Amino acid sequence: MRITGWSGGLAAAGLLLAGCGGGPGGGGGAISDGGVTLAVLNDQSGIYADTSGRSSIEAVKMAVDDYKAKYGDKAVATKIEVTGADHQNKPEIANSKAQELYDRQHADVILDVPTSSAALAVATVAKNKKKVFIDVGAASTELEGKSCNKYTFHYGYNSYMLAHGTGTEVTKAGAKNWYIVYPDYAFGQDMTKTFSAAIKGAGGSVVGSDPTPFPNDNFSTFLLKAPGLDPKPQVLGTMHAGGDLVNLVKQYNEYKLRDKNVTLAIGLLLLSDIHSLGPDALAGTRYTTMWTWNFDEKTRAWADRFQAKLNKRPTANMAANYSAALQYLEAVQRAGTDNADKVVAQLEGQKVEDMFVRNGTIRAQDHLLLHDSYLAEVKGSADVKEPYDYEKVLNTIPAAEAFQPQPDPACKL
Amino acid sequence: MILSRLARSGRGGIVLLVLGLLAALVLPWLIYPPVALDIACWALFAAAVDLLLGFTGLLSFGHAAFWGGSAYCTGLIVLHGGMPFPVAIIGGALFAALLALPIGLLSVRLTGIYFAMVTLAFAQMIYFVANQWRDVTGGENGLQGIPREFLGLDLSDPFFFYYAGLPFVLAGLFAAWRIVRSPFGRVLVSIRDNPARARALGYPVERYRLLAFVLSAALAGTAGGVFAIGHGFAALDGLYWTTSGQVVMMVILGGIGTLWGGAIGAAIVVQLQDFLATAGFEGVGIVTGSIFIVIVLLFRRGIWGTARHLLISRRQADPPVSPAAGAAEEPVESPEPAPAPASPHPAGD
Structure with a gap:
């Protein structure tokens, strides 16, 4: 009973607030x-x-x-x-x-x-x-x-822009062989599909791709496997985000894959991720972004x-x-x-x-x-001139190429 | 849904029942209708879980499978079968019951933490199946745009849909109440309190537990179906373990073994989530967590359980209502002597 009163009071307060928020009605019709x-x-x-x-x-x-x-x-x-x-x-x-x-x-x-x-x-x-x-x-x-x-x-x-940008541009820049790990849910699966298509379109090949459980905190199986693949991949592409990405990047560094000439490309990376991981953990990582503040x-x-x-x-x-x-x-x-x-x-x-x-x-x-969207690279801490100055734009992907060239026929407005 | 507080104390029960029904009817006037419907759905879900936890002594940590599974099934029936939503909700509830049958068969032999873990594991399996089976479930996008029309009536206004969904919730709550008060329910309580003794009396303990599990799943499925139609979608997080956790939390807040307490727990949690969404405060989890801790510390029987306890202990010198069934009961020779009365309802029937 007490609760009814409580929630009722809350609702009344909410209504009151809503009423205030709307402000005085009437006035101009526009x-x-x-x-x-x-x-x-x-x-x-x-x-x-x-x-x-x-x-x-x-x-x-x-x-x-x-x-x-x-x-x-x-x-x-x-x-x-x-x-x-x-x-x-x-x-x-x-x-x-x-x-x-x-x-x-x-x-x-x-x-x-x-x-x-x-x-x-x-x-x-x-x-x-x-x-x-x-x-x-x-x-x-x-x-x-x-x-x-x-x-x-x-x-x-969108996921097309992220996958297509990084996949195409990095492959064009010379990294032909990819190994992709992705979280096993829709976003990861979609990204991997689009990524693979983009890589093949640009003349590269996907040596292997493995789904990882989600969420996951141990990627050692996949990271140890990467340098041993034949042909040896030049790029490790990851579609992870959030905590998974942090774990993966940490382990990527622990296994020193960069020294083994396997570079890292990330599907979705934001300034706040770089800030929390620190630029050194990600230095040299390439990804696609829609904007960067230091452009x-x-x-x-x-x-x-x-x-x-x-x-x-x-x-x-x-x-x-x-x-x-x-x-x-x-x-x-x-x-x-x-x-x-x-x-x-x-x-x-x-x-x-x-x-x-x-x-x-x-x-x-x-x-x-x-x-327009941008292929960007994370700077090493030596190049960081001020706080949050982590991103370096490598090249601009023109608007016409960055997103789906044709509208999806399934879309009926 | 602060329905029919059937406090078993004579005429007070009728008064509470009327008050509860009244509260259920005016709820969408008091609070935003979609939120009111959420409370109703979660109240039934909580009652379903309480049927197991409070009256059978089994803490299921996998009821999201039935809530979410039914939500998907209900959505698919409407989207692909073109059926009106009441048929879909019943279909969803049946699906949940069917799903519960194999899961229950494999898990009712366990009790306590083992039962909780096994049900959790099954629920997570269902979650991963739904996540992977994207052609049917839509993966993490969920099943979107479930229409809610019935006999040409347009129920898109959530205010009207509340009254379309409410009968299902009330029917579910009535069913839960009947189950608890039936001879079958009495056997469940005796199994909860002393399974060895119930077995000695000739009751097939596992079969009773299985039936309680399936019935509970069907009720949870009914709630999940109404929820899916009410929101117009079925989403993956309905199957996730956090959903199971949330409903158990509601039951504990309201009071284990009270059946109606869950409705209070549901009202608190849903209102809180709704309120905190626009409160401009970042630590939503901190607030809900602190409230949970405070209630568990101050009201050990839950809110409704404590209120009932106070009422009863004031009215009669009877011993208090048997405390909430612990989830970790021992099948044989429990360390504490089992409460003597077979029923926790001193003034029942």
Whole structure:
């Protein structure tokens, strides 16, 4: 009984808060619910908290500031709110929270959403509620494939881009023979398939590929096997992430595989991973990234602003959330309204260029953002000039080659 | 779902039952409807686990297999069979019961930590099968976009769907209550308290345990099916061991062997997760963990168990309700003398 009262009180408080969040209704017809609300739904307490998390909320706030500064009195959206929710990597929480954000907090767009099952659940909610969803954090190509819909956009990176970039570019650079280890679940399997195709396409060959249990803390079997394969692989490709990646890299160093001329290529590597492992553990590792803060003047300027606020350098995901929020607000500005259908029409086929996106287009057929991505290498600590200065861009992969060249025929918007 | 607190104390039980039903009916007005449905589903799931843990003395750490397995099965029936969702939920529950049969056969001979470990191992096997069998389950993407239409009714509004899903939960809870109060349930309790004696009295202990296991799985499956339809997807983490852990935690919070306590545990955990999602606090695990520790330390019988204990000890000078069944019972010659009354329900029937 006590609990009913408690939860009732909590609910009442929640309702009250929601009411406040919505602000005064009415007013101009162009903007619904009295303002534009951007909601960042991601993992703020679990394994992805460092790669994006609450810092992305701050990045989105920066986008709001930039939008206001750019348009001033001419801004269509005068009252803009940024809110966040933690889905704790549970798809059911993502599902409920997404509904609540759209319905009760009057969110006009949901951003980020890592973890593919959560992202796909939110995509379904967006479709049902006819509200915009721009996914940044999930890698699954199903978002622009079988599960695509009119209101969902995929912004930044996906498993195709990661695998294709590294696989093709590293092979072209002379490493013909690969040995791939991957975690035995969908992301790892997809990445390995795409990687292998890319390597073969570039004239290389996959000497062997082994699935590892997930999660796993001992990779010695695979690492000891690598140098003994015939022909001897020049590259060890790994599709692991998070704790598995950390374990694998540590053991890679313990077995001194680099000295045995087996270099390391990683499917998905973020600035926060390098920062926690230390650059020396990863020196020379090659990977594909959608952005790096130390790329040029524009990225640096933004990273400086970010650092002034949060006292650290941004990961690519945080920058992508900034850009997605900014492009959403630009679309609202062009449409003159926050009506989802009109904003979607403005985003479709739009050319995008900002500090995060170079040569970008939002493909109208599948709502995937195509943009330049980069093959990067981790610097050795001798080359690190300042904190977080770990990444060196080797070459740019043009937008047309970085992502799927054709939309997936399974996608019907 | 703070249903029918059938405190067995005379008329109070009726009052509590009415209050509980009322709470179940107004819940989506009080809190966000999808969250209300989550609470209802987890309440039934917790009751299913309590049926085993509190009344049969078996701590299953693998009930995620039945919850998640049924969620997938329910989703597949709707997606590929085009069946209305009630048929799918029943199908899912049957699937869970079928799945429980071989698992139960192989594990009911064990008790305590061994039983927990074996059920955990089976559940993890199911998890890996679902993870690998991507053509059917969608792998880590899960089974997405499960529609919920019934006889042309559009139930996409979670507020209305709550009332469509609630009958299944209530039916499940009623079934759990009937099982516990039936002669069959009494035998389960006696097996829990002293399996050697039950065997000596001629009861086939393993067969009773197996049946309890299968029934519990069917109820867990019902809950999982409603959950899958309610959310419109079945995801891999429903099969993961953390799901089993979460439901056991709910039972402990509410009170082992109380059946309705699980509903309170479910309400607390689900509300907490929902609240912490937007509370702007990073340590979700720290908060839930601390609350768990506090409750275990202060309310050793769980919240509902403690409340019931206080009520009863005030009303009558009877000995307290037999404490929650320990999971680690000894089959023969338990070190403590078994509680004398065969039933923990002094005022029952």
